[in-house]
Amino acid sequence: MSVIQDSFGQLGHQPVYSFTMVNDHGVEVTAINYGCIITKMMVPDQQGNYENIVLGHDTLDEYVNDPYFLGAVVGRVAGRIKGGSFELDGTPFTLARNENKNHLHGGVRGFDKVVWDAEIVEDGVQFSYLSPDGEEGYPGNLYIQVSYRLNNDNELTIQYEAHADKKTLLTVTNHSYFNLSGNGKRDILEHTLTIKSNQFLELDHELLPTGTFVDVENTPFDFTRERVINTGAASLHPQNKLVGEGYDHPFLLHTNHDREIVLSDPECGRTLAIETDEPAVVVYSGNSLKAEGEFWGVPSRKYLGLCLETQALPDAIHHPEFPSIILDKGQQYSSVTTYRFDCK
Structure with missing residues (x-):
């Protein structure tokens, strides 16, 4: 393993660096x-061709102005919070509202829009950030570390650790857009996906959870057996139509650390297996990617990338029946997700 550090630009007085892990x-x-943006993942196909399998940009300015949370760690809370507000112990808190009247992925200046401290470690890089009390409306000074580690089994492990000096909310994820065809040669509609999940979460017209868990059986949301993404994009199911012909839904995982999520591109043979200790994964099929701009020289368009966001359930603070996202004062937050790259 080696880690190569290079300059990637400057934001104000803060230098930005890239860190390339090579096994x-x-x-x-x-x-x-x-x-903490992942800009590239170079992995081989069945012919031994090394190509990039995530959407990315060439310059820091493009990431600063990117509206898609491309490759970033999002938080303090991944997903939507209804009305951009919540209560803790009877005290109301108002958050930044960056999607109509709701709060999305940590707000206007969430974790994706700040410069983190960085340190090269033995097999990767560790990022750290102190989110001050009141940032984007959240209570408490929150200290968070995110480490990316690559090993010789072609596994990238992301570990999140955090604690705060006040009770607050926290659930974070990585928002990479995967395209296993390599260098964006094709869209993701012919990719196949398997998820060990028997239920998905119904959404309302604002893409907020209704609180209803729906059995996946006999629906386009049944990924218990390998399913082509295009079946959801072409589906007339009301939930597929609601999100713009495709998926933007949380799936409740019924197992963890057991290859519970597997994405494949049958044409090139690449596979991505994901294991996590999170209760859910949000599958987003890039339905809102616009035909504007480009990623690594490939014109942007709908379905060019697929997100697999391992996290707690969105808007959990308003649904006591969901797993809690409340982080108590002094409590240690820890979450691990591992990506394994392979070829069929």
Whole structure:
């Protein structure tokens, strides 16, 4: 394993660096300390061709102005919070409202829009950030560390650790857009996906959870057996139509650390297996990617990338029946997600 540090620009007086992890097989993962953004994942196909399998940009300015949370760690709370407000122990808190009247992925200046401290560790890089009390409306000074580690089994492990000096909310995820075809040669509609999940969460017209868990059986949301993404994009199911022909839904995982999420591109043979200790994964099929701009020279368009966001359930603070996202004062937050790259 080696880690190569390079300059990636400057934001005000803060330098931004890229960190490229390379294992003995030539697999590379590059991340920057702005937003902990993963900018590249170079992995081989069945012919041994190394290509990038995530959407990314060439310059820091493009990431600063990116509206898609591309490759970033999002938080303090991943997903939507209804009305951009919540209560803790009877005290109301008002958050930044950055999607109509709701709060999305940590707000206007969430974890994705700040420069993190960075330190090279033995097999990767560790980022750290102190989110001050009141940032984007959240209570408490929150100290968070995110580490990216790559090993010779072609596994990238992301570990999140945090604690706060006041009771607050926390659930974070990585928001990479995967495209296993390599360098964006094709969209993700012919990718196949398997998820060990028997239920998904119904959404309302604002894409907020209604609180109803729906059985996946006999629906386009049944990924218990390998399913092509296009079946959801072409589906007339009301939940597929609601999100713009595709998926933007939380799936409740019924197992963890057991290859519970597997994405494949049958044409090139690449597979991505994801294991996590989180209770859910949000599957987003890039329905809102606009035909404006480009990623690594490939014109942006709908379905060019697929997000697999391992996290707690969105808007959990308003649904006591969901797993809690409340982080008590002094409590240690910890979450791990591992990505394994392979070929069929």
